[in-house]
Amino acid sequence: MAANYPSRPIRLVVGFPPGGGGDLYGRLLAQGLSKRLNNPVIVENKPGAGGNIAAEAVARSAPDGYTLLLAMSGNVAVAPVVRGAKLPYKSPGDFAMIGMAVEAPYGLFVAAKSPLKSGKQFFDDTKHKEITVGSTSPSSAAHMVMEMVKFKSKAKMLYVPYSGSGPAVTDLIGGQIEGFFVTAPPLVGQVKGGILRLLAITGDKRSPVIPDVPTFKELGVPVNVTQWYGLVAPKGTPAEILDKLSRTLSEVLKEPKVRKVIQQDGAAVADIPRQRFAAYVDNDIAGYRNDIDPGILASLAH
Structure with a gap:
């Protein structure tokens, strides 16, 4: 079977609606894989439950290399920590890793007119008073990373949940909340446009696109986790197929346009x-399990 693979269309299941979240990356990778495999790779959108619906569908699919998942922090690393036995699939156990593709920092945003001018000032202020910080829905990856920042910095932050970035940014500009914590790239345009200010990002190093923005690590808050995207297949997929997909993904990621x-x-x-991706995921899961207030995790599990 592996020698003739692929011989029919491959489904890439994405846990976002078309045009939303990581759908851009899913379609970009599907296009690149289709070209290099000389075989259709079709994106199938299964949004809902923070990407868990898509992950469950792939976990239950035949391990033949024809159903793949655009895996991400939320449904592969955060979900097993937050939901535990309630999760309808096991992660990473129900999946075979193919390769990671994209890494995006989380960021702490304020309105451009905010009196908070820097990350240092933000953390200095939170020593003396509670600051309201919005993020996406409870137990989402962004929310969990915000809780990680809070736990490691001992900052006084009041979490305000939002269903998406649109309403949160509106409230941020209007002064209903003082900060917003979310995956950074989708809002970088509003920073460059003078609507928002980005105080700090997660990760080991600064982004070349926003070089003036420090990392939380530079501010003394060692939070390196990022929002990542990669490809996985159902557990039991033949190693030869996984190897071929992994090599092809690496080739796609070398393309200048991509x-x-x-x-x-x-x-x-x-x-x-x-193999390195599998180790990365294990380490990521351990970070969420060990670097967030246990009381927060317990409250979300009920």
Whole structure:
């Protein structure tokens, strides 16, 4: 079977609606894989439950290489920590890793007119008073990373949940909340347009697209986790197929046009093949499990 693979269309299941969230990356990778495999790779959108619906569908699919998942922090690393036994699939156990592709920092945003001018000032202020910070829905990846920042910095932050970035940004500009914590690249345009200010980002190093923005690590808050996207298949997929897909994904990520799309708003190309990707995911899960207030995790599990 592996020798003739692929011989029919491959489905790439994406846990976002068309045009939303990581759908851009899913379609970009599907297009590149289709070209290099000389075989259709068709995006199938299964939004809902923070990407968990898509992950469950792939976990239950035949392990033949014809159903893949655009995996991400939320449904592969955060969900097993937050939902535990309630999660309808096991992660990473129900999946075979193919490769990581994209890494995007999370960021702490304020309105351009905010009196908070820097990340240092933000953390200095939170020593003396509680600051309202919005993020996406409870137990989402962005919310969990915000809780990680809060736990490691001991900052006084009041979490305000939002269903999406649109309403949160409106409230941020209107002064209903003082900060917003979310995956950074989608809002970089509003920073460059003078609507928002970005105080700090997660990750090991600054982004070349926004070089003036420090990392939380530079501010003394060691939070390196990022929003990542990669490809996985159902557990039991033959190693030869996984190897072929991993090699092909690496080739796609070397293409200048692909790199340009990924990097244009501050995300980074993260070409991490199979075995290294598996180790990365294990480490990511451990970070969420160990670096968030246990009381927060317990409250979300009920």
